[in-house]
Amino acid sequence: MAPEQSPPGPPGVRIRGLTVVYRTPAGELPAVSGVDLDLAPGTITGVVGESGSGKSTLALSLLNAVQPPGRIAAGSVEIDGLGDVVALGGEGLRRARGRHVGYVFQAAQNSLNPLKTVGKQVLDLGRSHGVEDPRGLLADARDLLGRMGLDGARVLDSYQHELSGGMRQRVGIMLALVLNARLVVLDEPTTALDMITQATILRIVREVHAERGLTTLVITHDLGVVAEVADRLAVMYGGRVAEQGPTREVLAGPRHPYTRGLLGAIPRLVGDIGEARALPGRPPTLADIPADGCVFRERCPLRMDVCETGSPPVVTRGSRSAACHAVRDGDGDRPAVAAATGEDQA
Amino acid sequence: MISGTGITKTFTQRGGVLGAREVPALRGVDFAIPKGGAVSFIGESGCGKTTLGRIIAGLETCDSGEIVIDGVAMSSLSHRRRQPYFRRVQLIHQDPYSALNPTRTIHQALAAPLALRARQTGRPRSWADERARELLGLVGLDPGYVLPRYPHQLSGGMRQRVVIARALTVDPEVLVADEAVSMIDVSLRLGILALLKDLRERLGVSVLFITHDVATARYIGTDGELYVIYRGQVVERGPVESVISAPVHPYTQALLSAIPVLHGLESPGEQRVVPVEASGEHPDGCLFAPRCPFRTERCERERPALGRDGDVPQEHACFHPERRSVVAVPVSRR
Numbered sequence: 001m002a003p004e005q006s007p008p009g010p011p012g013v014r015i016r017g018l019t020v021v022y023r024t025p026a027g028e029l030p031a032v033s034g035v036d037l038d039l040a041p042g043t044i045t046g047v048v049g050e051s052g053s054g055k056s057t058l059a060l061s062l063l064n065a066v067q068p069p070g071r072i073a074a075g076s077v078e079i080d081g082l083g084d085v086v087a088l089g090g091e092g093l094r095r096a097r098g099r100h101v102g103y104v105f106q107a108a109q110n111s112l113n114p115l116k117t118v119g120k121q122v123l124d125l126g127r128s129h130g131v132e133d134p135r136g137l138l139a140d141a142r143d144l145l146g147r148m149g150l151d152g153a154r155v156l157d158s159y160q161h162e163l164s165g166g167m168r169q170r171v172g173i174m175l176a177l178v179l180n181a182r183l184v185v186l187d188e189p190t191t192a193l194d195m196i197t198q199a200t201i202l203r204i205v206r207e208v209h210a211e212r213g214l215t216t217l218v219i220t221h222d223l224g225v226v227a228e229v230a231d232r233l234a235v236m237y238g239g240r241v242a243e244q245g246p247t248r249e250v251l252a253g254p255r256h257p258y259t260r261g262l263l264g265a266i267p268r269l270v271g272d273i274g275e276a277r278a279l280p281g282r283p284p285t286l287a288d289i290p291a292d293g294c295v296f297r298e299r300c301p302l303r304m305d306v307c308e309t310g311s312p313p314v315v316t317r318g319s320r321s322a323a324c325h326a327v328r329d330g331d332g333d334r335p336a337v338a339a340a341t342g343e344d345q346a
Numbered sequence: 347m348i349s350g351t352g353i354t355k356t357f358t359q360r361g362g363v364l365g366a367r368e369v370p371a372l373r374g375v376d377f378a379i380p381k382g383g384a385v386s387f388i389g390e391s392g393c394g395k396t397t398l399g400r401i402i403a404g405l406e407t408c409d410s411g412e413i414v415i416d417g418v419a420m421s422s423l424s425h426r427r428r429q430p431y432f433r434r435v436q437l438i439h440q441d442p443y444s445a446l447n448p449t450r451t452i453h454q455a456l457a458a459p460l461a462l463r464a465r466q467t468g469r470p471r472s473w474a475d476e477r478a479r480e481l482l483g484l485v486g487l488d489p490g491y492v493l494p495r496y497p498h499q500l501s502g503g504m505r506q507r508v509v510i511a512r513a514l515t516v517d518p519e520v521l522v523a524d525e526a527v528s529m530i531d532v533s534l535r536l537g538i539l540a541l542l543k544d545l546r547e548r549l550g551v552s553v554l555f556i557t558h559d560v561a562t563a564r565y566i567g568t569d570g571e572l573y574v575i576y577r578g579q580v581v582e583r584g585p586v587e588s589v590i591s592a593p594v595h596p597y598t599q600a601l602l603s604a605i606p607v608l609h610g611l612e613s614p615g616e617q618r619v620v621p622v623e624a625s626g627e628h629p630d631g632c633l634f635a636p637r638c639p640f641r642t643e644r645c646e647r648e649r650p651a652l653g654r655d656g657d658v659p660q661e662h663a664c665f666h667p668e669r670r671s672v673v674a675v676p677v678s679r680r
Contacts, residue, residue, distance in 0.1 A: 050531040051502075149623060165391075194390035195558055196621060199604035221532055224606030248610030252677075265536045267565040268612075269590055269605065269673045276565060278536035282501045299533075 010182050010215040011080035011100070013039035013062065018075035020057050020066055022286060029286045031057045031070065033239040036314070039183075041080070044209055044216040046230030046247065048223055048262075050283040054239040056106065059185050059219045063097050064088055079183060098129055102176030104169075106187040106219075111172065112160040118171055119156035122178060129179055137178060144174045147211075148204050166197035170204065177212065184209075187219045202228045223262060227251055235259045238284050238295030245320030255322040258296050294325065302326040348402065348435065348520055348552075349378040353411035355397055355578075371397045373578040374411070376652075379520055379552050384570030386555040386563035386586070388601065394578040399522045399556045404432025436513035440525040442505035446497040452508055453478065453493040459515040481511040484548075485541055503534035510541065514549075521545070524556040539565045560602060564590060574598045577633045580652050584660020594658055594667035597621075597634045607674040617670035632665070640666055 020032040032054040039045045049055040060066050061077055064085045076084045082100050085093070097103070105111050113121055119138060126137040142152030148170045160168060169189065176184055189205065190198040206229055209216045218229055226233050226247060233251075234244040235258065243256035254260045261279040268276070281299040289295055297307040304325060312323045355372040371394045379385050379402075387395040400406040402413065404420075413420040415431040423431070439445045446455055460474035479489040485507040497505055506526065513521060523542060527535040543566055546553050555566050563572060564586055572589040574582040574597065582595040593599050596619055603618035621637040628635055628646040635645040644665055652663045 050533055195601055195604040196390065199606075199620075202606070222606070223532075224608065227608045227610070228606045251608050251610035262533060263608075263611075265533055266608075267536065267539070267561040268608075268676075269561050269564065269602070271676055273565050273568055276536055278540060279533040282503055282534060283531055285501075 010042040010213050011082070012041040013037075013080070013183065013215065013217075014076075014078040015039075015058075015061075016076050016078070018058070018061055018077065019073045020054070020061060020070055021073045023069035023071075024286065026287060028073070029289070030073075030239055031286055032061070034075070035236075035239075035241055037234055037241060037244070039215050039217055040232070041215055042213060043231045044206070044218060044229050045232045045234065046218045046220065046226030047234045047236055048220060048226050049236035050221055052238070052283050052285050052289075053236040055219045055221075055236050056187055058236070059103075059187050059217065061086075062183070062185055062217065063101055063103060064093055065097070065103075095129065098125065098179045098181065100181055100183060102179070102181035102184040104172045104176045104184070104186040104189060107192065110168070112168060114160045117157055117159055118163075122156065122175070125175060125178065131179070141174055141178050144177055144208075145170065147208065148173065149200070164197075165193055166200060169193060169197075169201055173201075173204070173208065177208065182213065183215045183217075185217045185219070188221070189218060190220075190222070190225055198225075199228075205229055223251075223266060235262070238289045240295060240323060241314075241321075242296065242324070243320075243322040249320060255320070255327045256296075256324050257300050257302050257326065259322075261299070261301075296324075347379070347381050347417075348413070348415045349376075350402070350408075350413045351376050351411055353377075353398065353401060353408045353413070355394070355401065355406070355408050370578050372401075372408070375575075375578070375580055377402075377573065377580075379554055381519070382546065382550040382552055384546060384553045384555065384567030385573065386557065386566065386570060387573050387575055388557060388560055388563060389575035390558060390601075392577075393575045395556050395575050396524055398575070399437065399524050399554065402520070402554065403435045403437040403522050404428065405437065433516050434519040435522060436516065436518040436520070437522045437524065438506075438509055438513055438526045441529055442502055442509050443497070443529070445509045446505060446512075448497055451494055451496055452482075452500075455497075455508065456481065456493075456512055456515060459512065463515060463517075477515070478511075481514050482508075484514065484545075485511045486537070487511070501534075502530050503537060506530055506538050507541065510538075510545075514545075518551060520552045520554055522554045522556065525558070526555075527562065528557075528559075535562070536565070542566055560590060560605065574601065579633055579663065581634065581664070582660055582662045583652065584658075588659045590673060592658075592669045593672065594660070594669055595634075595662045595664045596638050596640050599670050599672045600637075603672040605674070610677075612674035612676050614674050615670075615672040618672050619670060632663075640668075642666065 015035060015037040018032055018035045019030055021028040021030050047055045061072060066072055072086050076086050078084050082096055122138060122141045123134055126134050131137050142156060145152035145155050150167060150170055190201050220226060230247045233247040235242045237258050243259045254263055264277050265279055267273060279299055293309050294307040294312045297303050306325050312325050314321050314323045315327055353372050353375040357369045357371050359367045359369050389395045401408050420428050456478040457474055460477050464471060464474045482489040482492055487507050527538050530538060539562055542553050545551055553566055555563055557563055568587055570586045572586045573580050576597045582589060582598045593602055599619040600621045607614045622639055624636045626636055630649060631646040632649055635641040650663045650665050652661050654661045
């Protein structure tokens with residue numbers, strides 16, 4: 001086989017009609033329903049959602065790594081230089097992971113092997129990917145750690161328990177990047193970290209992204225995290241993308257009632273704290289995501305009759321889109337109604 | 347009213363090549379939780395805020411210092427006689443998933459403490475059932491739905507409400523909420539915070555709020571007091587709004603600077619403080635000096651004590667207090 005090379009620039013990703021289902025006693029239930037999402041080359045995209053929104057399942061789909069009882073039921077994930085990963089399998093898929101797509105797992109700070117030094121784990125990674133120059137790999141790992149403000153040589157000689165949470169998180173990022181992946185997925189990169197450490201990690205994510213020319217996807221429940229790092233933002237709810245667009249524009253003028261509610265539920269440091277409002281109800285779980293109509297309607301202040309039955313159309317205006325019946329009649333913009341999704345669940 | 351003076355606690359860490367190591371968790375902390383008041387402990391993990399909360403709830407003892415509950419010094423009482431006092435302080439854990447016994451229904455979880463309460467106060471057994479329904483209603487749950495269910499059948503937010511209802515079974519004076527919303531979905535967090543705020547107003551319970559998220563502390567009560575704790579020492583203390591809007595300790599400033607800015611809605615504070623990577627320690631110096639961008643030689647020699655000076659409305663432990671605007675400010679909407 002020809003040596004697998006990363007494409008010269010950062011790769012773009014096109015997710016089309018992605019549906020992921022989980023087998024349950026109640027039948028196959030969709031965790032992700034007909035999601036369309038583009039990751040433009042060289043950008044940081046943030047996916048925000050609560051538990052059960054399907055955001056982590058979406059991220060795993062980028063590696064075609066959804067585990068049974070889940071499976072990708074429909075759709076495609078096209079990655080430049082790799083093709084449709086949904087069609088990939090076996091050895092090809094294994095090699096793509098790590099080489100093309102780096103993944104920093106949720107709670108990466110707890111996912112290191114406690115019995116091996118970080119350096120040993122780097123060597124293991126190299127061996128499983130057929131790296132011919134283990135010394136070079138260690139040097140790369142050391143440089144990356146140094147770049148992230150750590151004493152690389154010392155960290156490589158350390159065991160997990162000798163490192164703080166913030167240091168482990170940086171080790172996780174190093175392991176995702178050391179094989180020169182140009183597409184990086186970070187799942188909840190700052191959960192369980194302190195504020196100051198979180199700010200440091202987010203700064204590092206931004207810097208490393210720019211320096212290495214990456215395409216980055218950040219998955220989080222925290223709008224603040226996305227606001228700090230992401231160029232574009234996608235808000236997920238009940239397995240669908242409720243709204244997406246350039247981060248600043250979405251935050252400054254959210255269109256989907258869920259995005260508005262989420263923003264309004266964040267207590268802030270200045271202004272009238274009494275303005276913060278909780279959303280009514282609770283997010284749906286896999287078992288009670290409505291099969292018909294809008295998945296958000298139970299909690300929505302703008303609920304109308306049509307929300308009960310019709311899947312909300314994706315209304316696209318410029319670089320932004322929202323899936324809501326209530327935003328259909330915009331301020332003079334031509335609503336481009338894309339195909340409604342989710343009506344053909346197996 | 348519950349207060350403490352000079353609370354000190356040191357943990358001994360075993361293992362490692364150097365053998366046992368002494369780790370000071372609290373270094374002479376003074377605090378007061380007024381009746382019906384809101385007090386928040388803010389700091390990073392490992393700063394001692396959780397240990398302090400556990401000491402206040404009577405789940406841990408301090409090495410030295412004194413806890414006074416309603417005028418009675420706890421050190422003067424035997425372990426057994428302390429219990430009724432500490433029962434007035436109830437701890438709400440971070441993790442509502444592990445705080446409830448998975449094999450018991452919510453009815454059973456509430457019935458046990460309420461039956462005890464009924465015996466103590468000479469009430470009939472039927473009172474316990476009534477009270478369970480009343481408490482669940484108080485925390486915003488439907489008793490008919492919740493009582494027969496097991497914890498796993500409830501969402502995280504509902505579970506946390508059950509935990510709060512259970513804490514209320516003993517008619518506490520203080521609720522200690524330790525990161526009580528950090529494991530709850532974002533859209534539901536505010537509901538739990540609003541509940542704590544509401545209980546404060548309706549029942550007159552004090553709330554001790556322990557968190558690393560300053561904004562949530564502000565939501566519990568803008569009339570409350572904020573304690574900023576760094577490595578076991580209170581470094582800044584004062585009214586919530588003045589500590590947030592005009593912090594003077596560089597550590598408080600660093601914490602506030604680290605809060606994500608909602609770009610598009612807010613612009614960052616102009617004087618954000620970023621701590622430097624720690625290098626070495628100064629045994630007698632300011633605890634924050636190794637990370638402080640403003641440290642001077644004096645900070646490395648001497649440790650500042652918490653006190654008041656100048657026209658600053660809050661107390662601080664810094665030789666060079668200076669107001670800096672670090673908090674993000676809202677941009678005006680179009």
